[in-house]
Amino acid sequence: MEDLKHILAEHPFFSGLSPEHLAIIVGCASNVRIDTGKMVFHEGEEANQFYLIRSGHVSLQLMTPNKGPVTLETLHEGDILGWSWLLPPYEWHFDAKALELTRMIALDGKCLRTKCENDHHLGYELLKRFADIMMKRLESTRLQLLDIYGDRP
Amino acid sequence: MATAPDLQSLKIDYKRNPMLPWPFQIKRVKRETEDTFTVELQPLDDLKEFSFQPGQFNMVYVHGIGEIPISISGDPTKPHTLVHTTRAVGTVTKAMDKLRRGDILGIRGPYGTPWLVDQANGRDVVFVAGGIGLAPLRPALYEVVAHRERYGKVVLLYGTRTPSDVLFRQELENWRARFDLEIYVTVDRGMSGWRGNVGVVTHLISRAPFDPRNTSAFVCGPEIMMRFTAMELHKRGVDNEHIFISLERNMKCAIGLCGHCQFGSVFVCKDGPVFRYSQIKDMLVKWEV
Numbered sequence: 348m349e350d351l352k353h354i355l356a357e358h359p360f361f362s363g364l365s366p367e368h369l370a371i372i373v374g375c376a377s378n379v380r381i382d383t384g385k386m387v388f389h390e391g392e393e394a395n396q397f398y399l400i401r402s403g404h405v406s407l408q409l410m411t412p413n414k415g416p417v418t419l420e421t422l423h424e425g426d427i428l429g430w431s432w433l434l435p436p437y438e439w440h441f442d443a444k445a446l447e448l449t450r451m452i453a454l455d456g457k458c459l460r461t462k463c464e465n466d467h468h469l470g471y472e473l474l475k476r477f478a479d480i481m482m483k484r485l486e487s488t489r490l491q492l493l494d495i496y497g498d499r500p
Numbered sequence: 501m502a503t504a505p506d507l508q509s510l511k512i513d514y515k516r517n518p519m520l521p522w523p524f525q526i527k528r529v530k531r532e533t534e535d536t537f538t539v540e541l542q543p544l545d546d547l548k549e550f551s552f553q554p555g556q557f558n559m560v561y562v563h564g565i566g567e568i569p570i571s572i573s574g575d576p577t578k579p580h581t582l583v584h585t586t587r588a589v590g591t592v593t594k595a596m597d598k599l600r601r602g603d604i605l606g607i608r609g610p611y612g613t614p615w616l617v618d619q620a621n622g623r624d625v626v627f628v629a630g631g632i633g634l635a636p637l638r639p640a641l642y643e644v645v646a647h648r649e650r651y652g653k654v655v656l657l658y659g660t661r662t663p664s665d666v667l668f669r670q671e672l673e674n675w676r677a678r679f680d681l682e683i684y685v686t687v688d689r690g691m692s693g694w695r696g697n698v699g700v701v702t703h704l705i706s707r708a709p710f711d712p713r714n715t716s717a718f719v720c721g722p723e724i725m726m727r728f729t730a731m732e733l734h735k736r737g738v739d740n741e742h743i744f745i746s747l748e749r750n751m752k753c754a755i756g757l758c759g760h761c762q763f764g765s766v767f768v769c770k771d772g773p774v775f776r777y778s779q780i781k782d783m784l785v786k787w788e789v
Contacts, residue, residue: 406690406698418690418698425707446695486728487700491688495722496631496661 394431403449432456521606553614554639561606571636620716630721659701712737
């Protein structure tokens with residue numbers, strides 16, 4: 348647990364959290380290991396966790412009728428995976444697959460949701476951090492949609 | 501195949517008149533991707549070498565079709581061969597795509613400001629390329645690799661549309677195999693079978709290994725990509741003074757006379773195409789410029 352506390356405290360995502368809030372988060376954390384090619388989660392499954400990738404790569408995929416699984420984004424060491432645990436209906440919107448042996452810290456979203464309802468300061472701190480991730484992913488998606496490489500630079 | 505003109509009978513001093521193209525013969529055409537190709541050229545007249553600095557461009561004339569600016573993509577330490585890489589997207593480049601070994605092209609140049617790689621001595625160097633933007637950056641990469649000991653960490657972040665659009669594959673593999681270069685490739689759209697990274701190139705910046713306080717960054721690609729890249733680099737801590745970007749505008753004369761490429765107070769052909777980001781940052785987001 349001390350190891351988890353140290354890792355979480357050092358991670359930029361949790362930087363600036365009070366020791367009390369960090370202790371709550373550490374209490375909801377556990378180590379997970381996903382082997383190469385295995386799924387972290389599937390679209391439509393209940394979303395009750397989010398993950399901090401410690402090593403390895405995870406691809407976010409969407410199953411399409413004609414093309415099969417299409418990778419939308421690859422996540423790496425240090426990245427946060429998953430925010431569907433935060434908002435109803437608490438279901439994954441995409442598939443996540445480990446591209447190689449991937450070690451992560453899983454955070455129990457169900458547990459954290461309850462803690463956030465009881466402690467709005469904690470809820471606000473977490474929402475701010477997830478809003479930042481969502482903003483970056485939205486920005487990336489917009490750039491991808493622009494198909495900027497279609498024109499000459 | 502076109503026949504080489506009799507240059508002696510023309511009695512033209514190509515070196516004196518900057519508006520006259522020099523005849524170059526295509527020695528090799530290499531297809532890079534479905535719509536991108538590289539031509540290797542050699543001068544037809546007594547010009548033995550074609551010296552240039554990384555980042556400079558030539559005006560390339562396809563006889564009877566037109567003239568366009570294309571950055572030089574070859575190795576500056578090998579001035580005997582002039583190399584251009586371009587996409588077949590417009591009238592001139594589509595005509596150029598049809599040319600073969602032995603055909604003749606007109607070349608004026610080299611023009612424009614270079615990538616200031618010599619000013620990056622002792623610093624980490626980050627290249628960020630988007631799509632065909634890797635071609636104008638390649639000479640600077642050659643230069644840095646040729647004098648590798650002068651620099652700190654050297655990182656290439658390269659983003660393109662799909663795996664089949666990745667340029668200079670063999671070279672990227674060769675560079676990746678070296679222990680003193682960090683090469684990261686990402687695509688906007690992953691296809692089945694692609695095991696590499698998917699996501700925009702700007703996302704690579706936050707985890708790339710360099711010291712932002714001692715880094716020079718050279719960025720080339722679509723303008724939107726360069727703007728977002730510069731913002732990310734700056735967010736990471738790289739000073740705007742040490743971020744260089746290469747602009748492309750409607751260059752015609754290439755010597756600062758015609759004004760076609762005027763961009764605010766500068767002419768891209770002679771004051772650029774390589775600018776410090778700090779110099780043009782504010783102009784990039786003004787529609788009126």
